[in-house]
Amino acid sequence: MNKSIGNLYIVATPIGNLQDITQRALTIFSEVDLIAAEDTRHSGLLLNYYGIKKAFFSLHDHNEQQRTALLVDKLKQGMNVALISDAGTPLISDPGFHLVRKCRQEGIKVIPLPGACAAISALCVSGIASDRFCFEGFLPAKEKARCDRLKNLAKEDRTLIFYESTHRILNTLVDMEKIFGAERYIVLAREMTKTWESVHGDCLGDLRKWLEEEPNRIKGEIVLVVEGKTSSEEQEISPQAEKALRLIAQELPLKKAAAIVAELYDCKKNALYRFGLSYLA
Incomplete structure (x- = not known):
């Protein structure tokens, strides 16, 4: 040397x-x-x-x-x-x-x-596309800042990788479900290379429920690998539906407003809800 x-x-x-x-x-x-x-x-x-x-x-x-x-x-x-x-x-x-x-x-x-590297190890075993991905590290601890970050990533088509802590994982999944939609596929890799290593994949809504069933499933070091937005998630929202949602959401909670507009204009409720989160918040 x-x-x-x-x-x-x-x-x-x-x-x-x-x-x-x-x-x-x-x-x-x-x-x-x-x-x-x-x-x-x-x-x-x-x-x-x-x-x-x-x-x-x-x-x-x-x-x-x-x-x-x-x-x-x-x-x-x-x-x-x-x-x-x-x-x-x-x-x-x-x-x-x-x-x-x-x-x-x-x-x-x-x-x-x-x-x-935990992020790369989790990506390799996730079964989610690994040719294009972005590493986001830890999301903000506070709910508003966390949701704002997720909204910025809602249209990202690359695989997303996050680190998360035991005491925040359920709150993070609730926010992801609201913004990405309950059907978005996600893999939770826990305790990589350690004795209790586990890798579990499911849609966001079902993964959250699976974790809530057994507290031990959220213990340890956690990596989340989230599938990027796919074309199948896209749905064209008509200008009339957008206008109706903006108006109704001024008087009602967004979730209820989205349900009403979906019925009136034959749109998908989840697509309207995600639109509302992105553009009305």
């Missing part, structure tokens, strides 16, 4: 099964001077498993911008640094962006070591 200026290695680590580590990653861990990690105690378990002892440097969401300068100085002094997250590929819904950007601005070489 060149000691005149250090290298920053972006190293993917296992997302559950500790054997999902590359030989190259283990070699780099042994050779670098320092490992930057979100939770040094958590990451210490991985290194202990492989008998590697190395100095850690704490770098997480709450201190990254402040501590980036310190790490850059160490790299300029010739230290080689490995950046890892608690699990999976760094920077994928994890810290590291500010550090990598600063290193590139300073001419410090940034070297990726590919490996495990």
Whole structure:
């Protein structure tokens, strides 16, 4: 390794099964001077498993911008640094962006070591089209912001991938059902590579009911893979139906207004409801 200026290695680590580590990653861990990690105690378990002892440097969401300068100085002094997250590929819904950007601005070489990623692992086993997809990470915690984000994605025809937490998953599925429609296909991948790994696919409405039947089905790390909007979901809404919906929705709840207009103009209620969510909210 060149000691005149250090290298920053972006190293993917296992997302559950500790054997999902590359030989190259283990070699780099042994050779670098320092490992930057979100939770040094958590990451210490991985290194202990492989008998590697190395100095850690704490770098997480709450201190990254402040501590980036310190790490850059160490790299300029010739230290080689490995950046890892608690699990999976760094920077994928994890810290590291500010550090990598600063290193590139300073001419410090940034070297990726590919490996495990929960989003890609879930996509591979979902059975949903994988040739075109977009990763959205975690949706906002608050309902309005979450719904606004989902509305922006309602017409997206690429496969959508989200991370979600145990305590928000049911609320998220309720919002997805309202905005994407109960028939949109979705796969929930839980605890990937771990002992209780499970992958379950169904339409949004039925998946939500399936989860509500058994609380254990929502425990653990969750990835949602959602089919993009298909042409079969599209239905032309006449200008007359649009006008009627806008007027009636001023006096009645949107769901009821959509039902009335669907009956009057022979339209699909779900299509009218989704139109209302997108254009009347």
